[in-house]
Structures are given as C-alpha cells and as structure tokens.
Amino acid sequence: MTKKSIIIDEKAHTELGKLSESLRMNLGSLVKEMIYYFKKTGIDPKDAANKNPSEMISTLDKRIVSFLKVQERDILKPLRQDVFNYQNSHKEEILKLINSINKLLNQHSERMNEIKKNDTDRNKLIAIELEKNRQAILAICLLLDEKNKSGTIDKLKSIFS
Numbered sequence: 001m002t003k004k005s006i007i008i009d010e011k012a013h014t015e016l017g018k019l020s021e022s023l024r025m026n027l028g029s030l031v032k033e034m035i036y037y038f039k040k041t042g043i044d045p046k047d048a049a050n051k052n053p054s055e056m057i058s059t060l061d062k063r064i065v066s067f068l069k070v071q072e073r074d075i076l077k078p079l080r081q082d083v084f085n086y087q088n089s090h091k092e093e094i095l096k097l098i099n100s101i102n103k104l105l106n107q108h109s110e111r112m113n114e115i116k117k118n119d120t121d122r123n124k125l126i127a128i129e130l131e132k133n134r135q136a137i138l139a140i141c142l143l144l145d146e147k148n149k150s151g152t153i154d155k156l157k158s159i160f161s
Contacts (some may be wrong), residue, residue: 006031
C-alpha cells in the first residue's frame with residue numbers, strides 16, 4: 001500500500017488530531033474510516049445542514065409513527081368498526097333464530113299436548129261405546145235365552161271379563 005498526503009488547514013488538522021485521540025485511532029486509519037463512512041451513508045460532509053444521525057433517525061421515526069397513525073385512522077379503525085357491526089348483526093340474527101326455534105318448539109309442544117288430550121278423550125269414548133255394546137249384547141242374550149239354558153250368557157260374561 002502506498003502512502004498519500006493530503007493538504008488541510010491548521011484548524012482542521014488540530015480537530016482531526018483531537019478526534020483521532022478521542023477515538024484512539026491514528027490519523028490515517030481515521031481518515032480512511034471517515035471516507036468509508038461518508039461513502040456508505042451518502043452523507044455530504046460539506047453540507048452544514050447535516051444533522052446528527054441520531055436526530056435523523058428520530059425524524060424518520062416520527063415520520064413512521066405518523067404514517068402508522070394515519071393507517072390506523074384510515075384503515076384499521078374503520079375495519080374494526082365494520083367487524084364490530086358485523087358481529088352485532090350476527091348476534092341479532094342468532095337471537096332471532098333462537099326465538100323462532102323456541103316458538104316452533106312451543107307450538108309443537110302445544111300440538112302434542114292437544115293430540116294426547118284428544119287421544120285420551122277418544123280412548124274414553126271408545127271404552128264407553130264398548131261397554132254399551134257389551135251391555136247390549138248381554139241384553140240380547142237375556143231376551144233370547146232368559147233362563148240361560150244354553151249357557152250363552154255365562155260364556156259372554158267370561159269373554160267380557
């Protein structure tokens with residue numbers, strides 16, 4: 001590696017010396033690292049408006065936070081509200097469905113009770129009619145065979161008992 005010389009004024013040389021002492025580097029390696037740093041970051045060293053890199057990061061951080069807040073306001077909050085509204089409408093539909101099912105179950109229960117009542121009433125009427133038929137048959141047998149000579153009345157009584 002060949003060594004090269006650069007011309008700088010006395011004040012810059014003094015500052016460069018202080019900087020090299022504080023960073024514990026010799027002048028050559030400090031200048032080399034400065035060159036690589038400026039090349040890598042793209043910072044223009046003669047631009048007096050250049051800020052401290054931490055200030056630049058802070059500014060960028062504020063921009064990112066601002067961007068995220070705008071995204072939250074414009075996209076996330078409306079989306080959350082839409083989901084909330086959908087959830088509420090879904091709950092209402094489920095409640096309507098539950099009420100309809102309960103109503104149908106109640107109607108079914110009432111109809112089943114009515115059918116059971118009608119069935120019981122019909123069975124009672126049939127039993128009454130059967131008893132009337134039994135009495136009628138016994139009465140006919142008594143008319144035909146008053147003294148029960150043929151044993152028909154006894155046979156009928158044993159059948160009906």
